[in-house]
Amino acid sequence: MKSLNILLTSVALACAAPALAAAQQDTVDVTVPTQLPRTAIPHHYSVTVTPHAERLAFDGTVRIDLDVVQPTRQLVLNAADISFASVAIRPAKGGSALAARVSVDDDAQTATLTFPRSLAKGAYRLDIRYSGKINTQANGLFALDYKNAEGKSARSLFTQFEAADARRFVPSWDEPDYKATWDLAARVPASEMAVSNMPRASTKTLAGGLKEVRFQTTPTMSSYLLFFASGDFGRVTKQVGDREVGIVMTRGNESKAHYALDAEAQILPYYDEYFGTPYPLPKLDNVAGPGQSQFFGAMENWGAIFTFEYALLNDPAITSEAGKQSIFAVEAHEMAHQWFGDLVTMAWWDDLWLNEGFASWMETKATKHFHPDWEADIDRVGSREGAMGLDSLNSTHPVVQQVRTVEQANQAFDAISYSKGESVISMLEDFAGPDVWRDGIRRYVAAHKYRNTRTGDLWSAVEAAGAKGLTTIANDFTNQPGIPLISVGQSQCVGGATQVSLTQGQFSADRMQEVAARPQSWHVPVKASAGGATVQVVTTGPATQLSVPGCGPLLINPGQYGYYRTLYTPQQVQALAARLPQLAGMDQYGLIANGMALSLTGYQPMQPGLDLLDAMPANGSAKVLQRVVGRWEDLYDQLDGNPAAQAAISRRVIRSYGPRLAQLGFSPREGEPAVDAILRPTLISLLGKYQDPTVLAEASRLFAAWRTDANAIPGSLKSTWLGVIARNADAATWDALHERARATTGTVERTSLYQLLGRARDEALARRALELALTDEPGKTISSGIMTSVAAGHPRLAIDFVLSHLAQVNQLIDISGRSRFMQRLASSSRDPALIPILEAYARANLGESDRKPIQQTVDRIRSESAQTQRIQAETSAWLQAHPQG
Numbered sequence: 042m043k044s045l046n047i048l049l050t051s052v053a054l055a056c057a058a059p060a061l062a063a064a065q066q067d068t069v070d071v072t073v074p075t076q077l078p079r080t081a082i083p084h085h086y087s088v089t090v091t092p093h094a095e096r097l098a099f100d101g102t103v104r105i106d107l108d109v110v111q112p113t114r115q116l117v118l119n120a121a122d123i124s125f126a127s128v129a130i131r132p133a134k135g136g137s138a139l140a141a142r143v144s145v146d147d148d149a150q151t152a153t154l155t156f157p158r159s160l161a162k163g164a165y166r167l168d169i170r171y172s173g174k175i176n177t178q179a180n181g182l183f184a185l186d187y188k189n190a191e192g193k194s195a196r197s198l199f200t201q202f203e204a205a206d207a208r209r210f211v212p213s214w215d216e217p218d219y220k221a222t223w224d225l226a227a228r229v230p231a232s233e234m235a236v237s238n239m240p241r242a243s244t245k246t247l248a249g250g251l252k253e254v255r256f257q258t259t260p261t262m263s264s265y266l267l268f269f270a271s272g273d274f275g276r277v278t279k280q281v282g283d284r285e286v287g288i289v290m291t292r293g294n295e296s297k298a299h300y301a302l303d304a305e306a307q308i309l310p311y312y313d314e315y316f317g318t319p320y321p322l323p324k325l326d327n328v329a330g331p332g333q334s335q336f337f338g339a340m341e342n343w344g345a346i347f348t349f350e351y352a353l354l355n356d357p358a359i360t361s362e363a364g365k366q367s368i369f370a371v372e373a374h375e376m377a378h379q380w381f382g383d384l385v386t387m388a389w390w391d392d393l394w395l396n397e398g399f400a401s402w403m404e405t406k407a408t409k410h411f412h413p414d415w416e417a418d419i420d421r422v423g424s425r426e427g428a429m430g431l432d433s434l435n436s437t438h439p440v441v442q443q444v445r446t447v448e449q450a451n452q453a454f455d456a457i458s459y460s461k462g463e464s465v466i467s468m469l470e471d472f473a474g475p476d477v478w479r480d481g482i483r484r485y486v487a488a489h490k491y492r493n494t495r496t497g498d499l500w501s502a503v504e505a506a507g508a509k510g511l512t513t514i515a516n517d518f519t520n521q522p523g524i525p526l527i528s529v530g531q532s533q534c535v536g537g538a539t540q541v542s543l544t545q546g547q548f549s550a551d552r553m554q555e556v557a558a559r560p561q562s563w564h565v566p567v568k569a570s571a572g573g574a575t576v577q578v579v580t581t582g583p584a585t586q587l588s589v590p591g592c593g594p595l596l597i598n599p600g601q602y603g604y605y606r607t608l609y610t611p612q613q614v615q616a617l618a619a620r621l622p623q624l625a626g627m628d629q630y631g632l633i634a635n636g637m638a639l640s641l642t643g644y645q646p647m648q649p650g651l652d653l654l655d656a657m658p659a660n661g662s663a664k665v666l667q668r669v670v671g672r673w674e675d676l677y678d679q680l681d682g683n684p685a686a687q688a689a690i691s692r693r694v695i696r697s698y699g700p701r702l703a704q705l706g707f708s709p710r711e712g713e714p715a716v717d718a719i720l721r722p723t724l725i726s727l728l729g730k731y732q733d734p735t736v737l738a739e740a741s742r743l744f745a746a747w748r749t750d751a752n753a754i755p756g757s758l759k760s761t762w763l764g765v766i767a768r769n770a771d772a773a774t775w776d777a778l779h780e781r782a783r784a785t786t787g788t789v790e791r792t793s794l795y796q797l798l799g800r801a802r803d804e805a806l807a808r809r810a811l812e813l814a815l816t817d818e819p820g821k822t823i824s825s826g827i828m829t830s831v832a833a834g835h836p837r838l839a840i841d842f843v844l845s846h847l848a849q850v851n852q853l854i855d856i857s858g859r860s861r862f863m864q865r866l867a868s869s870s871r872d873p874a875l876i877p878i879l880e881a882y883a884r885a886n887l888g889e890s891d892r893k894p895i896q897q898t899v900d901r902i903r904s905e906s907a908q909t910q911r912i913q914a915e916t917s918a919w920l921q922a923h924p925q926g
């Protein structure tokens with residue numbers, strides 16, 4: 042995925058029943074945590090659903106072929122928001138049926154089926170008739186409403202099951218290690234297109250304008266990967282060897298799907314080759330949904346990926362260059378899951394990172410392969426920095442973590458699983474070498490296909506392929522939380538080589554003294570260069586002596602594969618700052634990000650960090666600049682309450698980067714490099730935020746023209762320019778934007794316009810946006826995005842508003858995203874006054890074991906606000922000492 046408290050207990054059964062066939066033992070590991078008693082193992086589901094879209098309900102039947110593995114009168118399976126009409130079981134070989142009494146536990150999301158007498162061990166067939174709900178947020182079977190090609194209201198249906206919502210669609214053993222095959226049939230309006238994991242097997246006309254579509258049997262797979270959609274769809278396809286790839290979208294949007302279709306056709310053979318096991322299904326669709334979620338953007342259902350329209354369709358009216366690149370990246374991510382996640386699946390949510398870290402890493406690798414000019418390596422460093430932000434706090438968690446509740450499984454979709462996972466894999470691939478690493482992956486996929494694994498299975502496979510020593514490093518970085526700190530001693534030039542000693546400690550944003558006294562230790566592969574060849578050493582804690590060829594500035598972590606922070610001496614920083622313009626782009630960015638992180642957390646004064654930031658040449662790599670200017674923006678926000686220093690920063694940024702924007706021009710240029718097309722909107726937004734008169738004048742000119750001609754602003758810059766307008770809007774401007782949002786029918790553009798209404802700097806307008814979000818006008822899945830948008834500029838206002846309308850707001854967010862919505866709203870705040878408010882919210886609304894996102898936010902605000910005074914004083918002094926930008 043691209044992102045009810047039930048207690049899950051570890052049930053260790055004595056042993057699997059000897060009658061169990063070998064294949065059955067293989068698919069269920071009795072040491073894997075489970076909520077369900079292991080009395081039965083399902084092998085095949087036959088599901089038929091009849092949606093009633095207009096009344097948001099559906100009827101279903103399911104026949105489950107299963108083995109009872111120990112004599113029992115009760116079977117417990119998962120079900121949520123399901124009403125049972127009848128339940129009966131009969132021996133597979135034939136015999137009379139036993140009806141069951143059903144009791145439902147809403148909190149545990151289980152149903153207990155009690156039979157009149159005990160079931161002996163053996164094969165059975167369980168038949169259930171039931172009904173369920175169609176949701177209006179992306180959980181279980183859900184509806185998305187939109188305006189169709191004729192501008193009329195339309196409704197289409199989709200499913201979203203990860204982590205634990207297949208149980209809202211079908212009573213099932215809804216845990217990843219209960220793999221089974223699935224037959225799905227659906228009775229839908231004859232005019233609609235129904236889509237599932239597999240191609241259609243048959244279509245039958247039914248009375249009442251309906252048809253029954255049956256799909257072919259899936260391979261053995263986990264329940265969270267089942268998919269169904271139905272609506273007024275179009276589909277475009279391409280043949281890749283003997284497989285068909287397709288994009289499914291609401292009818293009328295076919296022309297916007299070709300970009301994604303081409304990417305899909307390009308990536309599939311590349312992955313076939315990389316993984317060494319070809320994609321095993323006859324087709325791979327990617328289904329676009331008109332809406333959004335606060336929890337995820339896309340989901341890797343096997344053979345039928347689901348992606349919200351904004352992340353899949355390329356619409357010249359609104360899609361930016363960054364948006365286009367993201368379409369490729371999201372597809373590369375979800376397609377990597379077809380192997381890592383779908384073909385081979387983590388046994389339990391503890392190892393979710395195996396899915397997400399790997400797919401994130403593969404996404405970058407595929408992007409680099411097909412689009413080297415996009416410089417995806419810089420994004421890899423950005424991803425590492427994002428992970429370190431979370432991983433430097435006391436409330437972080439290991440990559441491999443204990444997951445015991447559904448809520449904890451939902452919360453596991455965070456920057457640690459995705460971005461630290463990706464960073465650690467990048468480091469390990471670099472350590473193993475790309476060929477050995479790939480051979481290890483091929484062994485792993487071949488050995489575990491159609492089965493479940495744990496993290497250790499991956500390390501064993503890569504070690505077996507030749508990566509000696511990898512497991513020790515991998516275990517250190519995945520089983521313990523936190524970030525190593527490599528402190529560099531004074532260096533000396535001896536006989537043309539740099540002699541230096543490295544000492545390993547631990548980096549922490551909120552427990553610096555504590556971890557300095559008792560640091561964790563890791564096996565850290567550290568690289569260094571000083572103008573000659575790069576050397577590598579694995580440090581473990583005590584000082585390590587290193588001899589680095591060459592006597593140029595000493596650079597630790599060249600290539601930025603290492604997951605650690607580096608604390609240089611002031612002299613070393615000065616030498617690196619002087620050399621910065623000549624370094625590779627990713628090292629420029631890595632050094633600046635590392636330097637600023639150490640300065641902002643108090644490991645060093647602000648000066649070394651600011652010197653590095655200031656050393657970035659304004660004519661440097663567009664991709665690096667796009668990242669680096671964000672550091673100035675963060676700093677600007679840190680200086681809140683200090684208008685003189687903020688003004689000095691905006692003057693400096695405008696003076697440094699205004700000429701670069703002038704050079705790029707305000708409009709896209711034919712044939713320009715993709716990185717320029719990405720830097721342009723970044724600079725327009727930033728300079729617009731700092732109220733650069735040239736940018737504001739152009740924004741006003743474009744806005745006036747756009748009010749009479751919708752094509753007056755190039756589509757790829759539309760949300761950028763309108764963003765500048767929205768931020769600085771007065772009431773009349775805001776009303777004009779609102780009017781346009783209301784009149785727009787395309788889901789992506791409409792969503793974008795509504796979210797812009799939340800950007801207003803003016804507090805009264807921000808409040809109007811919040812009130813608008815609670816009305817029916819924007820649409821069920823757009824409202825939460827408006828609130829998030831307000832929170833970026835007015836966090837306290839948005840949080841107070843949400844808290845006073847919590848029940849209403851909860852209806853506008855996926856169940857799986859609710860506990861993290863508050864974290865998102867608070868993400869731009871450093872106000873300690875928020876801490877008691879957030880803590881009270883957590884106590885009132887979240888189970889004790891489910892409060893991690895709030896704790897992370899509290900830790901972050903506490904650690905950042907503790908540094909504010911020092912940061913402001915030192916930055917002001919630096920700005921005065923460096924008046925020229």
Ligand SMILES: [Zn+2]
Nearest residue numbers: 042043397400
């Ligand atoms: Zn994913």
